[in-house]
Amino acid sequence: MATAALWGADLRAEEHAPIVKSHGYSFYGNLTYPADYPHFDYVNPDAPKGGEISISTLGTFDSMNPYSRKGRGGALSTIMYESLLGEGVGGESAPADVYSEYYCLLCESVEYPETKDWVIFNMRPDAKFSNGDPVTAYDIEFSHNLLLDQGLQSYAEAVRKRIPKVEVLDDHRIKFYFTEGLSRRSMIEQVGFVPAWSKKWYEESGARLDESRLETSPGSGPYMIETVDVNRRIVYKRNPDYWGNDLPFNVGRNNFDRIRVEYFGDENSAFEAFKSGEYTYRNEGNSKQWATAYDFPKVADGYVVKEEIPDGSPPAPSGIVFNLGREVMQDKRVREAISLAFNFEWTNESLQYGLFKQRASFTQDTPLMAAGAPQGAELAFLQELGDVIDPELLTEEARMPHTSGAARLLDRRNARAASKLLDEAGWPVGDDGKRRNAEGEPLRVTFLLNSAGSATLSAVVENFMSNLTAFGIEAVLERVDSSQYTARERDRDYDLVYDQYASFLGTGTGLAQRYGSEAASFSLFNPAGLASPMVDAIIEASLQADTREEEDAALMALDRALRHEFFIIPTWYNDVYWTAYYDQYDHPKDQPAYALGYLDFWWYDAEKAEKLRAAGALR
Missing domain, CATH: 3.40.190.10 (Periplasmic binding protein-like II)
Known part of the structure; x- marks a missing residue:
């Protein structure tokens, strides 16, 4: 009733x-x-329909x-x-x-x-x-x-x-x-x-959404499955009878007849396959390869285009994530000490060819990025939330990543700072150089790493773990295959993992799923398990904003609070897309800010493709 x-x-x-x-x-x-x-x-409303674009995944x-x-x-x-x-x-x-x-x-x-x-x-x-x-x-x-x-x-x-x-x-x-x-x-x-x-x-x-299966329900979209070869490739074809072809929403989009995805066991085999023409489009994420490996003949001859395209979106907040569900990671001093083992400057210069910038913010390089101490509308917003806000947040400058010397992997100044933090947290170093608590238990941390990932990321993690060992921490690197990695990541079976959160330019209830306490114990979007009443209060208040200006102040405060809670070691970011592709594709000259769109609004040039085949550059 x-x-x-x-x-x-x-x-x-x-x-x-x-x-x-x-x-x-x-x-x-x-x-x-x-x-x-x-x-x-x-x-391009006149973009031709046809051809195939092929990509890889690991x-x-x-x-x-x-x-x-x-x-x-x-x-x-x-x-x-x-x-x-x-x-x-x-x-x-x-x-x-x-x-x-x-x-x-x-x-x-x-x-x-x-x-x-x-x-x-x-x-x-x-x-x-x-x-x-x-x-x-x-x-x-x-x-x-x-x-x-x-x-x-x-x-x-x-x-x-x-x-x-x-x-x-x-x-x-x-x-x-x-x-x-x-x-x-x-x-x-x-x-x-x-x-x-x-x-x-x-x-x-009788199918269920929560079961693993290869059979799929029919969709209404422009693409449908053509073939599935488990662990080798998936081919999607454009539906010739797609109902929405002529909608203004779709004009100039969905241009490829086929989208082919090739699977590879590791980064090296995937790159060699690209060079041979086994697939034709590549988003490069490996700085070493971008800097040194694109000197093969097809690039020199102009058959493969190497292009940097501006990315207007805030970079994904990626980095080394702490599992806050582990008791040892609940002490912020321990997290601070562990973070000091990451040397961005040395990593960028020695392993990444100086191609990256160091990320600090969850809204990096946008007007929503917190800077300095809060003031104006942001300060007023935080003050209105009362005691749930950590008083430090109201007066201190927004957290920035530590700096390190680029000359050597182990920055001695940071090592001393880490040692002091660990001593204060009850993990003093013994005569054997190992850190133990009052019960004699060693300070042990495990890092879960996908063995199919890039060699550069593997090297970054190895050097990070080397510094942890130098701090007296028992650092264990656990490399597992992709299926084990997926299962263990879902179960949060790690102390540390390289992962990412979602950046944001606007508020929404999705922020609570990613950063809030409500689903912190099981959300796949919150790999740290962050559960902060302060963050919850800021998210909830942001949802009540009546104007864009009020919303922006709330999101700046959210960026500040997330950085203050310190559940991820920010690593690096790139403000351009690194793309390489066989010269049979075109894209709009004026790139939109929020998508690269190579599967969406790029198109196939049949005349260029024929020239590549005639030259023997493609099969």
């Missing part, structure tokens, strides 16, 4: 709330592209279902599925030249009151799955509930609290209700990006 009364009150409130109806959504109501936009500004896979904790999903295995609001191929932003603006794909319009208490998606009646079945509101309802019942626990728990009811109004209209009293931030895009799965297929097949 109470529930019915609650919905009745909501419905009465709706009668007086102005309704917004639009071709897209942004929280503040600003949309760069008008309802009659012909295409996104950065695409390791193995045994599943084409990436939504399960079981098994290792194949690369790009979400590519077949669309959502009500559209995104780029491979999950990149679309449009890629604006931030926090979302445009209809499976829907043709969005309706919501100014209070954002609910949202209705009016779907396109012509949307179809690859098997010809229509995509209906019942499929969206089914997909939403499937994620709640069989999806990741951190996602399901967060969404259930925020979205208590979904209602199918007719075959092509669906309504989501949002919990009273909670911020409306991220609510509409949350439901707008649920993948559309076929209810009919799941019910007829």
Whole structure:
């Protein structure tokens, strides 16, 4: 009875709330592209369709279902599925030249009151799955509930609290209700990006979302699976009957007939295969290779293009992550001491050819990056949160990475500082040079490393561990294969791991999944297990921002607080993409800020490709 009364009150409130109806959504109501936009500004609307782009990845896979904790999903295995609001191929932003603006794909319009208490998606009646079945509101309802019942626990728990009811109004209209009293931030895009799965297929097949399997449900997207050769390759082909080809959202996009993914056991074999033409596009992440290995004849002859393309997104907050669930890592002094074993300057000069910059912030090189002591709107925001804020945060300068000498791996000044911290933390060094606590237990830390990763990262970690050993710490490097690495990372079976968090330019409920206490014990997006009441309070307050200026102040404060909590040793970043590709592809001259788009809005040049084959540069 109470529930019915609650919905009745909501419905009465709706009668007086102005309704917004639009071709897209942004929280503040600003949309760069008008309802009659012909295409996104950065695409080539005349880009030809055809050809193949082939890429590589490392390791193995045994599943084409990436939504399960079981098994290792194949690369790009979400590519077949669309959502009500559209995104780029491979999950990149679309449009890629604006931030926090979302445009209809499976829907043709969005309706919501100014209070954002609910949202209705009016779907396109012509949307179809690859098997010809229509995509209906019942499929969206089914997909939403499937994620709640069989999806990741951190996602399901967060969404259930925020979205208590979904209602199918007719075959092509669906309504989501949002919990009273909670911020409306991220609510509409949350439901707008649920993948559309076929209810009919799941019910007829009996498949589950939480199982590892190679069989896949039909998707409505521009690509579908052509072949799967486990642990060797996956080929996706463009659906010739794709329902959405002519939508303005898709003009100049989805240009390749095929996307082929080749699997390799290690970085060296992958690079040699690129040189031989076994695959044709490569994002380089190894600084040594970028600096020294692209001198092979095909580059000199112009058959392979080596290009640096600006990256306008904040870099991923990657680095050496502490598992805060381990008792030894809960003492910040121990974490501080361990961090001093990382010598960025020596690493960059000796192993990475001076090509990187040292990352400090979770919003690096953006206006949201905290600097100095808090002041102005940021300081006022922090002060309003009261005692939950560490007093140090209000007066101290934003945390910056330590500096080291580049001349030698072991910086003696940092070694002395680390020794002092470990002594204070109750880990003095004994006559044998080993650190032990009062019970005589050695200070032992394990570093989990994927053996299929790059040789450069392996060298970086080895030298870091060498410095830990010099500090008197029993440092154990555990190299495991890709499948073991995935399983152990999911179970947080490590003290240290090289991983990354998500950067941010706007607030949203996803911040709580990545950085909040709510799912800290199990979230795959929070590898440190960070659970900070201060961070929680800042995230929650950011969701209540009424203006962009208030939101920016809150996010600057969040960056400051995350750096203060110190759960990751920041390593390095690059503000350009390192790309290499056989000269049969073209891309827009004006690169959008938020996506590289090589699978999304690049295209194949058949004439160039023929020249490569005639010259023997490609098979």
